[in-house]
Amino acid sequence: xxxxxxxxxxxxxxxxxxxxxxxxxxxxxxxxxxxxxxxxxxxxxxxxxxxxxxxxxxxxxxxxxxxxxxxxxxxxxxxxxxxxxxxxxxxxxxxxxxxxxxxxxxxxxxxxxxxxxxxxxxxxxxxxxxxxxxxxxxxxxxxxxxxxxxxxxxxxxxxxxxxxxxxxxxxxxxxxxxxxxxxxxxxxxxxxxxxxxxxxxxxxxxxxxxxxxxxxxxxxxxxxxxxxxxxxxxxxxxxxxxxxxxxxxxxxxxxxxxxxxxxxxxxxxxxxxxxxxxxx
Numbered sequence: 515x516x517x518x519x520x521x522x523x524x525x526x527x528x529x530x531x532x533x534x535x536x537x538x539x540x541x542x543x544x545x546x547x548x549x550x551x552x553x554x555x556x557x558x559x560x561x562x563x564x565x566x567x568x569x570x571x572x573x574x575x576x577x578x579x580x581x582x583x584x585x586x587x588x589x590x591x592x593x594x595x596x597x598x599x600x601x602x603x604x605x606x607x608x609x610x611x612x613x614x615x616x617x618x619x620x621x622x623x624x625x626x627x628x629x630x631x632x633x634x635x636x637x638x639x640x641x642x643x644x645x646x647x648x649x650x651x652x653x654x655x656x657x658x659x660x661x662x663x664x665x666x667x668x669x670x671x672x673x674x675x676x677x678x679x680x681x682x683x684x685x686x687x688x689x690x691x692x693x694x695x696x697x698x699x700x701x702x703x704x705x706x707x708x709x710x711x712x713x714x715x716x717x718x719x720x721x722x723x724x725x726x727x728x729x730x731x732x733x734x735x736x737x738x739x740x741x742x743x744x745x746x747x748x749x750x751x752x753x754x755x756x757x758x759x760x761x762x763x764x765x766x767x768x769x770x771x772x773x774x775x776x777x778x779x780x781x782x783x784x785x786x787x788x789x790x791x792x793x794x
């Protein structure tokens with residue numbers, strides 16, 4: 515083998531080893547969750563390490579949904595409903611607001627944008643209590659809409675969409691104007707369909723954030739009927755009860771929708787980024 519060929523082979527081997535090590539590191543938490551979810555309490559607390567349980571306890575998953583104290587099925591349904599509403603609605607609202615800030619010349623647009631950016635500098639702990647007071651005064655405690663509504667407005671996503679639409683070719687919109695389109699038509703028929711990368715990426719991030727949210731659903735959803743999956747999981751590990759097999763089985767179940775969502779959406783995210791959000 516020639517020297518250039520040997521060098522190329524070494525680079526490929528090194529790259530393959532690096533990818534393999536990084537893959538193992540990223541997959542390790544999933545392996546541990548699945549392994550622990552199939553063990554009993556004695557196996558989880560045993561001093562000896564086992565790579566895989568000798569007897570797989572699949573009954574941990576059935577016990578998860580048969581637990582009379584926690585309605586895991588209802589909690590999963592609540593989380594799915596909240597995330598399925600929050601992700602598309604918050605992304606579309608941010609897209610519309612970002613387009614307005616980028617394109618529509620209205621008086622005071624700079625001041626309003628500065629106010630939106632200023633909200634990013636306010637810690638969430640400062641607005642938590644006022645938001646709870648407002649939602650509570652409107653009857654939002656122990657309701658799903660009380661959990662959903664405060665998460666529909668994302669100033670960071672608005673800023674990202676504004677910067678995206680500022681770079682959007684104005685010539686395409688001019689062609690739409692010649693066809694008689696107004697601002698709503700330009701946004702709905704040209705700008706929005708061309709921002710697939712941003713919509714997919716921010717929509718996926720919004721879904722994950724909404725699904726993993728804990729503190730706000732915990733405060734608003736005080737009744738078990740309004741619990742989300744994360745709140746239901748927290749009941750398996752308290753100062754009074756420790757149910758490690760149920761906790762890990764619940765973790766596997768709750769993370770599955772996120773994995774499925776990513777596997778379904780990654781193609782569209784990559785395609786949108788590859789085409790820079792523009793279609794011919």
